[in-house]
Amino acid sequence: MTGFAFKGWCPSALRPMPSGDGLVVRLRPHGGRLSSAHAAGIAELAARCGNGLIDLTGRANLQIRGVSEESHSPLIEGLDRLGLVDADLQSENQRNILVAPFWCEGDDTHSLAAELEQALAGRPLGLPEKFGFAIDCGESRAVAQAPADVRIERGIDGSLIVRADGAPRGRTLAREEAIDAAIALAEWFVASGGVRDGRGRMAAQVATGKLPDILTGETQPAPALAVPDPGLVASGALVGLAFGQLRSETLGTLARLAPGLRLTPWRMMLVEGVREMPQHPGLVTRADDPLLRVVACTGAPVCPEAFAGTRELAAALTPHIPAGTTLHVSGCPKGCAHPAPSTLTLVGTADGLDLVRDGSARDVPAMRGLERAAILAAPLAVLGGR
Numbered sequence: 001m002t003g004f005a006f007k008g009w010c011p012s013a014l015r016p017m018p019s020g021d022g023l024v025v026r027l028r029p030h031g032g033r034l035s036s037a038h039a040a041g042i043a044e045l046a047a048r049c050g051n052g053l054i055d056l057t058g059r060a061n062l063q064i065r066g067v068s069e070e071s072h073s074p075l076i077e078g079l080d081r082l083g084l085v086d087a088d089l090q091s092e093n094q095r096n097i098l099v100a101p102f103w104c105e106g107d108d109t110h111s112l113a114a115e116l117e118q119a120l121a122g123r124p125l126g127l128p129e130k131f132g133f134a135i136d137c138g139e140s141r142a143v144a145q146a147p148a149d150v151r152i153e154r155g156i157d158g159s160l161i162v163r164a165d166g167a168p169r170g171r172t173l174a175r176e177e178a179i180d181a182a183i184a185l186a187e188w189f190v191a192s193g194g195v196r197d198g199r200g201r202m203a204a205q206v207a208t209g210k211l212p213d214i215l216t217g218e219t220q221p222a223p224a225l226a227v228p229d230p231g232l233v234a235s236g237a238l239v240g241l242a243f244g245q246l247r248s249e250t251l252g253t254l255a256r257l258a259p260g261l262r263l264t265p266w267r268m269m270l271v272e273g274v275r276e277m278p279q280h281p282g283l284v285t286r287a288d289d290p291l292l293r294v295v296a297c298t299g300a301p302v303c304p305e306a307f308a309g310t311r312e313l314a315a316a317l318t319p320h321i322p323a324g325t326t327l328h329v330s331g332c333p334k335g336c337a338h339p340a341p342s343t344l345t346l347v348g349t350a351d352g353l354d355l356v357r358d359g360s361a362r363d364v365p366a367m368r369g370l371e372r373a374a375i376l377a378a379p380l381a382v383l384g385g386r
Contacts, residue, residue, distance in 0.1 A: 010129050011063065013079060014089045016072060020302040021051060023067040025075060027084055028092070031113045032060055032099030033262050039255035041082045047248040049075035054251060055298075056244045058337070059132065059147065060098055060263040087121075094120050096132040100142040101262040101270045102235060108160065108175060109137040112152055119179050126190050128199050133182060144224035146265040149202035150185045152178050155219035163221060164189075164211060166203030171217030185215055227266050229287035235262075236272040240284030242291050243267070243311055244337075250282050267295075290318045296329040297337035299348070306331025308348025313372060320379040327383075328361065335361025344383055346375070355382070 011017035011026040018024075027042070034042070042062065046054050051066025067075055079085045086092035095117055103109035113135045134148030137160065141153050148165055155161040155172060162181040163170025173181055185202075189195075194205040205211075230240045236258065244267035254261055254271055257278055262270040271278055277285045284291050294317070297303065299310030314329040321327050321344075328335070328342040333349070338360075345356040347365065353372060354365035367382075375382045 010093075012089065012092050013076060013085050014092055016067060018304075019065070019298070020300070020304055021053075021066045023069065023072060024055075025050070025064045025067050025072070026057070027062045027064070027079065028095055028097075029062065029084070029263060030117060031110055032097070032101065033110075033260050034255075035260050036255045036258060038082055038084065039251055039261050041078065042084075043248040043252035043255060045075055045078045046251070049078070050248075052248040054246055054248060056241055056246070056263060056267055056269065058244075058265050059096070060101075060265045062263070090124055091121055093129050094125060094127055096130075098132060098134040098136075098143055098146055098148050098265060099262075100134070100136040100138060101264045102138055102142050102233065104138075104235065107137050109135050112137065112175075112178060115179050116152075116182060119183055123183065125183075125186050126195065127186060128195055128201075130199070130201070131186070131189070133186075139222065141222050141224045143265060144221070145227065149189070150182045151221075152182055154222040156222050157219065158222075159219060161217060161219050161221065163217065164202050164206050164215065166206035167211060167216065169217045169220055171215070172219045181215075188212065188215055228268075229292065230268065230277070230285050230289070231287055232275065232277065233270070236270050237274045237277050238264075238268050238270050239278055240266075240268045240289070240292060242282055242284060243294075243296050243314070246282050250280055253280050254278065288323075290321055293321050293323075293325060294318050294327045294329070295338040295342070297331050297335075299329070299331035303331055305334065306348055307350055308353060308372070310348070313346070313375070316376055317379055317383070320383065330361040333361050346370075 011024045013025050016023035016025045046064045049067055049071040050064045053065040055063035099113045100109055132148045134143055134151045136143050136153040151163045159172045161170030161172055162178055164185050189202055192210050194200045230238050258272045258274055260272045294314050296310040296314035300306040308331050310329045310331050326342040328338045328345040331348045333347055341360050345361050347354045347361045352369040355367040356363045357366045
C-alpha cells in the first residue's frame with residue numbers, strides 16, 4: 001500500500017494517515033466497548049504490526065501507531081478476523097458513534113447504539129467525516145461536553161429525546177422512534193446545505209435558524225455530569241492514560257483483568273466489573289494526579305504539522321501546574337488534541353512557543369516566541385506571568 005499523502009481528514013482502519021512514526025490506523029469499536037478478546041487481539045496486533053503505541057482519542061476511538069505500508073495489510077486482516085473492520089470506507093466513516101460509558105442494562109444506551117450502527121450501515125447519507133452521533137441515555141448526561149452532532153439522550157423529565165447539537169431542546173420520542181429521528185436530523189443537515197467542501201457541523205447549521213419545526217422539540221436535556229476523575233464507579237474502575245496513550249502490553253494487561261473495556265472521550269478507560277483500581281505503569285489512578293490537568297498532542301517529530309515537541313515539555317511542566325489550572329501543549333495552532341479553551345495553552349510556531357491565557361491554540365497569545373529552555377528554567381515565572 002503506497003502513496004498516503006492525504007491531509008485534513010481523520011484516519012481510519014481502511015484509510016490510515018501518515019505521521020512521523022509511520023501510519024496511524026484508527027479503530028471505532030462497536031458500541032464503544034472492547035471485549036477482553038478484542039482488547040487482547042488489538043494489543044497483539046499493535047505490537048506486531050505497529051510500534052506498540054496506542055492512542056485513545058477525544059471521540060473514544062483507538063489509534064494504532066507506527067504501522068508500515070508493508071504491515072498495514074496484515075493488520076487489517078487481523079482486525080477483520082476480530083470483527084473490527086467495516087465492509088467499506090464509507091460505512092467506516094459514517095459509523096461515528098460516541099457511547100456514554102456508564103450505561104447499564106435497561107437504560108437503552110447500549111441497545112440504541114447497536115440499532116443506530118445497523119441503521120447507518122444501510123443508508124449512505126453523505127455526511128462529513130467528523131459528523132458524529134452520541135448515545136447518552138443515563139439519568140444525567142455523561143458525554144454532553146464531547147463533540148457530537150446528533151444526540152439521543154434523556155430529557156430533564158426522564159424522557160428519551162433526540163436533539164440536534166446546538167439546539168437548546170430536543171424532541172420527546174418513544175424508544176422505537178429515536179433512531180429514525182436521529183437519521184432524519186442527519187438527512188436534514190445534508191439537504192439543508194450543512195456539508196461545505198466535505199466539512200460541516202450541526203451546531204453551525206442550527207445557528208442559521210433553519211431547523212424545521214418537525215425536527216425541533218420542547219424538552220430541555222437532563223443535567224450534564226462533570227468530567228469524572230479516575231476511581232471506582234458502579235460498573236468498574238475508571239483509569240486514566242497519560243496523554244491519552246498506552247502501550248500494547250498495558251492494553252493486554254487490562255484485557256486480562258475484566259470481561260470488557262469501555263472507551264471514553266476523557267483519556268480514560270472503564271475496566272468492567274473490577275472492584276480495585278488496576279495498577280500498571282502508564283495508568284493514572286488517582287483523582288489528584290496532576291497529569292489529569294495537562295493535555296498534549298503527539299507533537300514533533302511524530303506529527304509533520306507540528307513546530308515543537310510537546311509531551312516531554314508537558315511532562316516536565318506537569319508538577320508546576322496547580323489544582324484548578326489546565327495546561328494544553330500544542331505542536332501547532334490547530335490544537336487538535338484539545339480544541340476547547342484551557343487556562344494555559346502553549347502553541348508551537350516557526351518562531352518558538354506562544355502562550356495563550358484562558359483560550360485555545362487558535363486564540364491571540366499573551367506572549368510570543370518563548371524559548372523552550374526559558375520556560376523550563378523558570379516555569380512559574382513564565383506561565384504565571386511574573
